[in-house]
Amino acid sequence: MRRILSCGPGYGGKFQQKKQAGGDNGVIRYKCYLCNTVLDVLRSKGWEEVKDEGEWDIYWCDVGWMKEVFDHTYMNEHCKISHFRNHYELTRKNLVIKNLKRLKKQLEKEGGKSEVAACDFFPVSYELPAEYHIFVEEFKKMPGLIWIMKPAGRAQGKGIFLFRKLKDIIEWKKAAPDVRAQQCEVLVKETPETYIVQRYLEEPYLIGGKKFDIRLYVLVNAYTPLKAWVYREGFARFSNTRYSLDSIDDTYVHLTNVAVQKTAPDYDPEKGCKWSMHQLRQYLIARHGVAAVEEMMKNIDNIFVYSLQSVQKIMINDKHCFELYGYDILLDKELKPWLIEVNASPSLTGSSKDDYDMKFRLLEDVFNVLDMEKKLTGLEKRVGSFDLLWDDGPVHASEGSFLECPWQSTNTTRLNTYLGCASDRKTQLQDIFKLAKVYEKH
16 A cells, blocks of 8 residues: 655646745755765755655655655655666666676567677676576686676675686685675575676776776666666776786775775875766877777767666656666777676765766756756756757757767767767756746747
8 A cells, every 4th residue: 555645736837846846935845865965966956955754846765765665655746756666677786687688688589680789798697696507617618717706786896806716606605604694794594695797807998007997877767768868977987006917806906996995005085096087088089089989989878778778678667766877887908898787876975076076066967857946848958968868769969969079970870978078067057948938938
């Protein structure tokens, strides 16, 4: 039985929300479980903060709330909440691989060779313990290769390790219950922790001799039909130590997670280990040229599209839900992008002033796209630094859009994304808000 959650009055027409939203004063009411940049952005908007069981219009909730409360809640038409009910289909390491494998098999049956090739962006992967015997057969075919073990349900690099010998897995299987007991303070011998084992990408692209991965952001408004936006900004996260395969036990070499790197003895919190996506794009173009980088960006777009399509039919769509995903992507030495994982709760705490400012802009634009105050027409292909990637079908770049990013070609058949390109977001937001007012009058 669903309980009624009073989130305030429903909205009327498209441009009437300012008069009807929120409480008696018409101000949007928000609730937020985080005390970081999200809360700072919400407070900066002049909206009304709600605590405890007060009525709200938008709730930035944790995934635990979705699991425990969402199914028993009825929300008014206008309410928004920051996760989809079964977000884990895309963000849990074992499930995203399962769904991508299913999509790839479907594409193979349909005979789309180019699509199958475009879907080749995740390493050879197996779920343990369920696919242990299949993995062993594969392991024996390619002795000496390095594999990486990742706990399916943990984050920030916890529990990850590399190995070359099968005996390391056997030792892990024996030690796993005790390790779990120490980490979770609960001993559950009957249900082994699920891991993903993957071929380790031994030849990553290096800058200054160091490994890095890329964090990018995708905002999904809906899955039925699919509507997704890509943020122009992002960052590369570097390891603190030069890359080498001599010691596969050194996490400072092989894991780029900030949570791991900041514990390194020589980590400099002021300097950090990040480049902006703009810096990375400029560097790669200088080294490899525009065409090579544009091909790389096209392949990253494919990762976004195919990963979302892999869960589109099984995701529980709800008009109240949206999700800001954090995609982690690794480049190999040939500039081929590989999907590492997708995060449902990407870190939104700034690790430096620049990082905080970038995340502040990101979250401002999330709320701009959600348009709680009905300032937009609903026809926009760009809102701030978010570019519309998919709207029940691919969204292509407009003629003249290359002026926004002179490093890109004038090809209008490419998707409407501008990763690492400069963004005059403040001017652009002013322009689209003015246009929406004109549109409303007519």
